[in-house]
Amino acid sequence: MNPAWPGGPVLGVESSCDETSAAVVLDGRILGHVILSQDAHERFGGVVPEIAARAHLRQIDTVVEETLREAGVEPGELAGVGVTAGPGLVGALLVGLNWAKGFAWALEKPLVGVQHMEAHLFANSLESPDARPPFVALLVSGGHTLLLHASAWGSYTLLGQTRDDAVGEAFDKVARRLGLGYPGGPEIERLARDGEPGRFNLPRPMLSSHHTPADPAYFDFSFSGLKTATALVAAELESEGGTGLAQAVPDLAAEFQQAVVDTLVAKVLRAVEWTNCDRVLLGGGVARNGLLRERLRAALGDTGTLYSPSPRLATDNAAMVALVAEHRLQAGEVSGLGLNADPSLPFPGLKPLDSLADLGMKPRGAPCIPS
Numbered sequence: 001m002n003p004a005w006p007g008g009p010v011l012g013v014e015s016s017c018d019e020t021s022a023a024v025v026l027d028g029r030i031l032g033h034v035i036l037s038q039d040a041h042e043r044f045g046g047v048v049p050e051i052a053a054r055a056h057l058r059q060i061d062t063v064v065e066e067t068l069r070e071a072g073v074e075p076g077e078l079a080g081v082g083v084t085a086g087p088g089l090v091g092a093l094l095v096g097l098n099w100a101k102g103f104a105w106a107l108e109k110p111l112v113g114v115q116h117m118e119a120h121l122f123a124n125s126l127e128s129p130d131a132r133p134p135f136v137a138l139l140v141s142g143g144h145t146l147l148l149h150a151s152a153w154g155s156y157t158l159l160g161q162t163r164d165d166a167v168g169e170a171f172d173k174v175a176r177r178l179g180l181g182y183p184g185g186p187e188i189e190r191l192a193r194d195g196e197p198g199r200f201n202l203p204r205p206m207l208s209s210h211h212t213p214a215d216p217a218y219f220d221f222s223f224s225g226l227k228t229a230t231a232l233v234a235a236e237l238e239s240e241g242g243t244g245l246a247q248a249v250p251d252l253a254a255e256f257q258q259a260v261v262d263t264l265v266a267k268v269l270r271a272v273e274w275t276n277c278d279r280v281l282l283g284g285g286v287a288r289n290g291l292l293r294e295r296l297r298a299a300l301g302d303t304g305t306l307y308s309p310s311p312r313l314a315t316d317n318a319a320m321v322a323l324v325a326e327h328r329l330q331a332g333e334v335s336g337l338g339l340n341a342d343p344s345l346p347f348p349g350l351k352p353l354d355s356l357a358d359l360g361m362k363p364r365g366a367p368c369i370p371s
């Protein structure tokens with residue numbers, strides 16, 4: 001810990017996509033937290049960047065005011081301010097970032113920029129103090145699908161990522177094709193409850209021909225082909241006329257969800273095997289999916305551990321941003337007012353997997369426990 005860090009509550013601000021959110025965190029605990037989702041995008045079937053930026057601008061003052069009130073903290077009592085600097089929609093990011101800059105400057109508080117996906121990695125530790133490295137993490141959101149190994153906070157090895165669509169994006173696009181609402185993930189999950197997977201036969205991408213870790217695609221994902229396969233089934237049902245597609249939607253949704261979950265679980269198990277670490281952490285909006293959590297928990301058995309955030313902390317929120325900021329400020333890291341938004345801000349400390357030796361694999365059976 002940085003001896004110069006005075007301690008005290010940290011304000012976090014998040015505006016990378018379509019949630020305007022603020023939170024106050026103190027010593028890893030949430031004192032106040034407000035998340036305002038924008039439902040104006042529903043009728044467009046996806047987030048409209050210009051609408052998102054304007055909505056953030058309208059809402060941000062109220063969201064922060066309400067958060068500070070809930071936390072019982074005066075602006076002057078804050079020890080620092082953290083804000084998402086990327087990745088995300090640039091117009092949306094700029095609203096939160098410029099707001100946070102102005103606020104930090106006026107109050108003479110240190111400002112720290114936070115990478116949004118690293119914040120998803122921290123989200124679990126707001127609820128489970130044990131959710132700290134080492135672990136294998138699966139981050140699944142609307143824009144990213146990342147499988148990584150964390151040996152310490154800030155020290156990550158990228159195992160796999162999507163080669164095309166992110167998993168949440170595939171849920172959203174398939175939902176749209178099936179005439180369901182946005183966001184698509186919860187809609188597909190709801191309909192799949194009444195459906196029968198197996199009536200349709202969809203592919204399990206990147207599993208069958210990628211059997212060994214020497215294959216560069218061993219840990220990678222691809223959801224574009226699965227999305228197209230689902231759309232082709234839908235088109236075939238439509239071409240038969242009548243209510244064929246409408247009646248088949250629950251079965252098709254169930255099979256699609258099953259195919260996604262089969263793939264995600266298989267890749268996580270590969271990562272668990274090759275890192276010899278059965279502490280698995282889920283993050284991002286798709287972590288809300290009940291089947292994914294259930295199947296991962298079952299696959300890890302009694303010996304493994306799954307950390308999955310509550311629904312509120314799985315999707316975009318500022319508490320995870322405030323927590324990363326507190327961590328950084330404790331370490332003496334400050335961004336300063338030159339901080340800019342970067343729509344493709346890289347994941348800090350994330351190294352590519354050059355060789356399996358990189359994983360620092362322990363002898364089989366050695367425990368994977370936090371120090």
Ligand code: KG4
Pocket residue numbers: 017140141142143144167168169171172183184185186189284285286287288289290314315316
């Ligand atoms: O992390 P997030 O809130 O925003 C991004 O950073 O992208 O993730 C949003 C994504 C959307 O694609 C949404 O469809 C998906 O998470 N999602 C789900 C579920 N709830 C949200 N996907 C599958 N099942 C769910 N229950």
Ligand code: ZN
Pocket residue numbers: 116120141142284285315316
């Ligand atoms: Zn996110």
